[in-house]
Amino acid sequence: MKRRNRPGQMGPMVVDRRRFLQLLGAGGAAAFLGACGGSEETTTTASAGTSGTAGTTTTAAPQAVGLDFWLPGGSDPFCGAFRTVGDNFAASGSGITIEEVLCGVGEDEDFTERILASLAAGSPPDAVIIWSPPVVLASRGAWAPLDDLMASSTYSQLENWPEGVLSSCRWDGKIYGLPATASSYGIFYNEELLESKGISSARDDFPKTWDDLKAMSAEFVEWDGDTLVSAGFIPPYDAIESAIWSATNGGILYDADAKRFRLDSDQNIEMLDYGLRWLNEQYKGDWVALTASGNFTGGGYVDDNGRPPAFHAGDHAALVNGFWFASDVYGVEFDGWERWNVAQFPVGPSGTSTASGFWPNWCAIPSGSANPEAAFAWLDYLVVEGMREWFSQVPDIPTNRQAPDDLFPQAIADQRGDEFASDITRFFTGQLEVAAPMWTCPVQDFMHDRISEAIDAVMLKTATPREALTAAQEASQAELDDLLAG
Amino acid sequence: MNRLRRSGARSLGRREALAGFLFVAPWLVALAVFHLYPIGAATYLSFTEYDVLNPPEWAGVDNYVDMWNDDAVWLAARNSLFYALLSVPIGLAVSLMLALLLNRPVRGVGIHRTLFYMPAVVPPVAGTIVFLLLMEPRSGLLNTAIESVGLDGPAWFHDPRWAKWGLIVLSLWGVGAATLIFLAGLQEIPQSLLEAASIDGASSWQRFLRVTLPLLTPVILFNLVIGIIYSFQVFDAAMIVGGPTGEPNGSTLMYMVLIYRSAFRYFNMGYASAQAMVLFLVILAVTAAIFGTTRRWVHEGI
Numbered sequence: 001m002k003r004r005n006r007p008g009q010m011g012p013m014v015v016d017r018r019r020f021l022q023l024l025g026a027g028g029a030a031a032f033l034g035a036c037g038g039s040e041e042t043t044t045t046a047s048a049g050t051s052g053t054a055g056t057t058t059t060a061a062p063q064a065v066g067l068d069f070w071l072p073g074g075s076d077p078f079c080g081a082f083r084t085v086g087d088n089f090a091a092s093g094s095g096i097t098i099e100e101v102l103c104g105v106g107e108d109e110d111f112t113e114r115i116l117a118s119l120a121a122g123s124p125p126d127a128v129i130i131w132s133p134p135v136v137l138a139s140r141g142a143w144a145p146l147d148d149l150m151a152s153s154t155y156s157q158l159e160n161w162p163e164g165v166l167s168s169c170r171w172d173g174k175i176y177g178l179p180a181t182a183s184s185y186g187i188f189y190n191e192e193l194l195e196s197k198g199i200s201s202a203r204d205d206f207p208k209t210w211d212d213l214k215a216m217s218a219e220f221v222e223w224d225g226d227t228l229v230s231a232g233f234i235p236p237y238d239a240i241e242s243a244i245w246s247a248t249n250g251g252i253l254y255d256a257d258a259k260r261f262r263l264d265s266d267q268n269i270e271m272l273d274y275g276l277r278w279l280n281e282q283y284k285g286d287w288v289a290l291t292a293s294g295n296f297t298g299g300g301y302v303d304d305n306g307r308p309p310a311f312h313a314g315d316h317a318a319l320v321n322g323f324w325f326a327s328d329v330y331g332v333e334f335d336g337w338e339r340w341n342v343a344q345f346p347v348g349p350s351g352t353s354t355a356s357g358f359w360p361n362w363c364a365i366p367s368g369s370a371n372p373e374a375a376f377a378w379l380d381y382l383v384v385e386g387m388r389e390w391f392s393q394v395p396d397i398p399t400n401r402q403a404p405d406d407l408f409p410q411a412i413a414d415q416r417g418d419e420f421a422s423d424i425t426r427f428f429t430g431q432l433e434v435a436a437p438m439w440t441c442p443v444q445d446f447m448h449d450r451i452s453e454a455i456d457a458v459m460l461k462t463a464t465p466r467e468a469l470t471a472a473q474e475a476s477q478a479e480l481d482d483l484l485a486g
Numbered sequence: 487m488n489r490l491r492r493s494g495a496r497s498l499g500r501r502e503a504l505a506g507f508l509f510v511a512p513w514l515v516a517l518a519v520f521h522l523y524p525i526g527a528a529t530y531l532s533f534t535e536y537d538v539l540n541p542p543e544w545a546g547v548d549n550y551v552d553m554w555n556d557d558a559v560w561l562a563a564r565n566s567l568f569y570a571l572l573s574v575p576i577g578l579a580v581s582l583m584l585a586l587l588l589n590r591p592v593r594g595v596g597i598h599r600t601l602f603y604m605p606a607v608v609p610p611v612a613g614t615i616v617f618l619l620l621m622e623p624r625s626g627l628l629n630t631a632i633e634s635v636g637l638d639g640p641a642w643f644h645d646p647r648w649a650k651w652g653l654i655v656l657s658l659w660g661v662g663a664a665t666l667i668f669l670a671g672l673q674e675i676p677q678s679l680l681e682a683a684s685i686d687g688a689s690s691w692q693r694f695l696r697v698t699l700p701l702l703t704p705v706i707l708f709n710l711v712i713g714i715i716y717s718f719q720v721f722d723a724a725m726i727v728g729g730p731t732g733e734p735n736g737s738t739l740m741y742m743v744l745i746y747r748s749a750f751r752y753f754n755m756g757y758a759s760a761q762a763m764v765l766f767l768v769i770l771a772v773t774a775a776i777f778g779t780t781r782r783w784v785h786e787g788i
Binding site: 107110112113116119120136137140141142227288289291292293294304305306307443445446449452453456457460462479486 | 535539540609623644646733735747
């Protein structure tokens with residue numbers, strides 16, 4: 001006779017359906033809670049000896065340190081380059097391996113959000129590359145100060161970095177990042193188009209003042225009814241590049257020492273006013289018609305509307321972009337021409353000298369990194385020894401003075417020869433020497449958004465330059481003061 | 487004896503209840519962890535200064551006062567209201583029209599239904615990019631069609647006067663889900679009622695107006711409420727088209743973009759939480775107001 005258990009009274013080895021489901025539910029809940037819990041274990045062991053500057057306690061374990069290294073993203077070859085450099089670093093006898101290279105976080109997540117989450121959870125990566133300036137999160141305590149590590153490093157002592165570029169990593173007197181690369185800005189122009197109008201295409205002959213550039217631009221502007229067919233140079237419209245135009249007019253956007261914005265200075269108001277007059281004189285004062293006519297403001301890339309750049313079509317004489325564009329320019333086919341060159345920014349009415357800007361890839365070590373010293377050793381290696389591999393995939397200008405100085409983008413060399421590629425690289429490297437202060441503001445994105453709104457309002461004529469910049473100044477200063485007070 | 491039986495029944499009832507709770511436990515845990523806790527945390531954080539990296543500091547109602555004085559909040563609220571007031575009724579009308587078409591017994595109706603629903607499963611980013619191409623001012627398909635009838639197409643996302651309208655047109659890309667719900671509602675309407683109306687001499691328009699539409703009102707209510715909630719939460723399209731400043735000239739700055747930039751671009755989590763709480767309360771109030779009117783226009787049952 002088969003034995004039956006009463007409800008709730010089960011034999012030691014008998015599991016009925018309800019019991020099974022209860023156990024399954026309990027097991028599932030346990031697994032769920034277990035999965036939610038953090039792990040105290042890490043796969044890495046800290047380097048021997050001293051305590052880290054990131055505020056962690058290290059334990060003596062001299063061998064085989066493994067690091068997690070995150071970067072915002074890039075192509076597969078670019079991401080792979082870091083794995084190659086990591087392998088080389090491990091093979092160099094450092095005793096440090098790069099165990100994980102997280103290269104981008106996909107479309108559904110923002111890289112900064114991921115870092116913030118990891119910092120808040122107390123499990124940040126050991127080192128990161130970031131595309132937004134270190135001061136932004138350093139002012140909120142996200143990054144470890146690097147001064148001591150730099151002083152005792154192989155390559156990263158203070159004197160090995162251009163001061164202007166390194167200042168983008170400085171907050172309250174301490175360094176919170178390494179500007180591994182910093183591509184500078186210049187004006188790209190169509191040599192053949194200039195020559196077709198009898199204008200010298202030599203770099204040294206390129207307009208030296210805003211007035212000269214505006215005059216040159218007028219030679220190429222052509223409308224067909226309300227459609228802009230051809231453009232010379234579009235007056236400044238980009239918030240990031242406004243730091244450069246401001247500098248060429250003797251101005252500044254943000255005074256890092258005084259922690260004060262200077263957005264509504266006379267030079268900056270003059271800058272926007274000049275752009276507005278330019279728009280009125282050459283582009284019918286109609287920003288909507290200008291942007292709707294074609295891709296004149298996409299920086300030489302295919303724009304959001306899928307339109308190829310007018311520059312490549314030979315309908316746009318000159319535009320502003322960074323060194324990266326010297327290679328990217330070949331990502332779109334040229335329509336019947338091939339000779340382009342680069343020139344320095346012209347000087348504004350109130351300015352005295354040219355200026356440039358830069359956009360670095362910064363390296364940083366999160367506060368709470370498990371292996372700050374090993375992480376810094378890796379970054380120190382990367383910014384010099386790793387540069388050749390890095391540059392082979394994405395040609396950004398290495399910033400450290402010990403880095404190789406014989407690099408040039410192969411994409412340019414393939415099209416125009418080694419000599420031209422070297423010349424272009426030298427030009428942009430030189431532009432770093434005249435770079436305006438940039439990326440030094442802890443509320444950088446807030447400021448850029450306000451400047452962007454100001455430019456938009458002026459170009460669409462809903463505010464005067466003074467009104468727009470005054471609003472941007474007041475909002476940005478209030479945001480900064482709020483941060484500093486907190 | 488009775489007492490023993492009652493005691494046994496109570497014990498059995500408790501065990502049954504326990505088993506029931508265990509079955510719903512995963513859902514309850516998820517509700518608590520992923521909904522109730524965030525709502526509670528956001529409520530608390532809205533009264534603090536918080537940047538994720540440092541502990542929140544109590545700020546009282548400062549964030550709400552700041553919101554009142556922030557022009558960007560009012561701009562985003564106006565934009566979102568404009569978008570909701572237009573995109574929801576237009577979306578309802580279009581989805582109902584499509585559902586009526588898909589409810590007709592034509593060849594390949596299954597394929598048509600699938601085709602109309604497919605956009606709803608396309609990632610919003612991809613859909614927006616496709617619309618940016620379609621709405622290119624000079625050679626985009628939409629303006630080419632407009633120009634073919636002798637009109638000038640607008641500059642859409644390049645013109646602050648037209649950019650919000652562009653987003654409303656773009657919102658129609660996702661009407662497939664509402665269409666399917668309307669379709670299900672249409673198929674619930676008894677044919678006998680429509681036939682009776684026909685026998686009484688009702689025209690097709692009268693049958694639609696007097697029979698179909700009243701019986702669809704519960705479905706309209708559902709789609710209306712969901713549509714309003716979604717319209718206030720439009721983010722992907724607005725962010726791709728106008729970025730964090732709502733270009734051109736703030737015309738596409740939607741409320742969700744404002745929350746996003748406050749939180750993850752400016753790291754003002756407390757302020758963003760306050761903005762989110764206000765949105766929550768507004769949606770709650772609007773939904774409650776709609777439900778308050780249902781006695782007058784929603785016909786339950788047949």
